[in-house]
Amino acid sequence: MNAQYALASISSSDADRVYGYVYQGPNIYEVLTPEQKRQADYLTEEYRLLNYIDSKDLVAIGYGEGKKAVGQIVYPLSERLGLRRTIDQHMWGGYQFEEDGALLTTNGSGTVLAEYQRRLKKRSIASIKGEWSGQTGGMSATKEVYLDAVQAKSIVSGMKTVIDEKITELMTVYQTGIDQANQLWQDTIANARSYGSNLTEMEQLEALEQGGVTRQHVLIEPVIDYEAALNQLRSIKSSYEDLIYQINQTIDQQIQLDSELASQFKKGTF
Known part of the structure; x- marks a missing residue:
């Protein structure tokens, strides 16, 4: 405060x-x-x-x-x-x-954090670019590629923050759906036992099936759909992490190609 x-x-x-x-x-x-x-x-x-x-x-x-x-x-x-x-x-x-x-x-905080990082990186890049441009001979091609890669990383990393937030929210929804499907089937069986206490377990299941209520319909099919959606979300998240890794590799390569860049990184300038 x-x-x-x-x-x-x-x-x-x-x-x-x-x-x-x-x-x-x-x-x-x-x-x-x-x-x-x-x-x-x-x-x-x-x-x-x-x-x-x-x-x-x-x-x-x-x-x-x-x-x-x-x-x-x-x-x-x-x-x-x-x-x-x-x-x-x-x-x-x-x-x-x-x-x-x-x-x-x-x-929606992921969007806020992405915009914060984007603006922070934009100001930092503008400052570095101004400093390098004023040096004798101007800015090398390696440094230009480096700045482009850093800017790309800023954009992609910001989007990853947004995507992570949305994926987490959706995963919670789908996991809740799986939990609810399991609970619904357990409640259905419990009610069948209560109302059909004079029937065998097989007769109870047959009565439910006659009413269109089966384990396949209530539990298995919804869970298969939810788990497929969860796997797709995990794949999207993994693809974004791979993209960020590739950009980081490009940045590292450019640092190694330019001795001044490498020296500044060793000194902790960036």
């Missing part, structure tokens, strides 16, 4: 130096002065400030549809932990992560 106040209070001349992250504080936007609101709006609209908010956490109050905030809102994907009757989740306990440690998001 203090970080929100501080960032909304800096001078306009310093605004373009800001890249900020704030986390899990109440929304203070409505109590800011008009001048602070203008500053906060600028940082938000220019994607210079990200505000991570878990709506399941009791602390993060004052956010919602149509409400302005200090920074672009990012919603982490989290599970309800049920810490107490009135608290679903607090801090990092229920957050969901990719295998590589990347935080999963929801509610």
Whole structure:
């Protein structure tokens, strides 16, 4: 919350130096002065400030549809932990992560993160390009290919963030469908046993089949469809990861072709 106040209070001349992250504080936007609101709006609209908010956490109050905030809102994907009757989740306990440690998001936050990374990389590339262009002899062909590859990686990586979020949401839907199909068949069998207690198990299944209710129709066919959709989503995700890997390989090759590039990377300039 203090970080929100501080960032909304800096001078306009310093605004373009800001890249900020704030986390899990109440929304203070409505109590800011008009001048602070203008500053906060600028940082938000220019994607210079990200505000991570878990709506399941009791602390993060004052956010919602149509409400302005200090920074672009990012919603982490989290599970309800049920810490107490009135608290679903607090801090990092229920957050969901990719295998590589990347935080999963929801509610369209992938698009926000992609745009943030795109703008950040665009400014960085423009700065590097200006520096290289001013050098004696201008910019080498290797460096031009390198910058193109970095820009391509920025775009593809940003899209991967969006795709990962959508795939995670769809996987949850399909997995829920599989769980519900299993539960529906179990409930169907339980009801058949209850209402047909004077029948054998085979007679109960035959009675269900006469009514058009079979294990094949209720459970097997829906699960096959859901699992096929899940496999397709996994394939899409894998293809994107392969594309990013190939772009990274191109970047590495260009670094090795240009001694100055290689030297700057060794020094940690990039």
